[in-house]
Amino acid sequence: VGVSATTTHLQLDASAQYSHKFGLEVTLQSEIHNQVSTVALHLATKFADYQLAAVDCCYA
Incomplete structure (x- = not known):
């Protein structure tokens, strides 16, 4: 559990930095992506x- 938790934390940390850098x-x-998914659904x-x-209709 400790290893995957650390890995997840590092991934979150990296994605947070990426989001901050390329936020917009x-x-x-x-x-x-969310809008396309919503429309598709x-x-x-x-x-x-x-x-x-x-x-x-056909089998009524």
């Missing part, structure tokens, strides 16, 4: 809803 860029990339959910509706 990292934040923008993160926000864009939304579309996937809608598509599933339409499929279920089509099945209900």
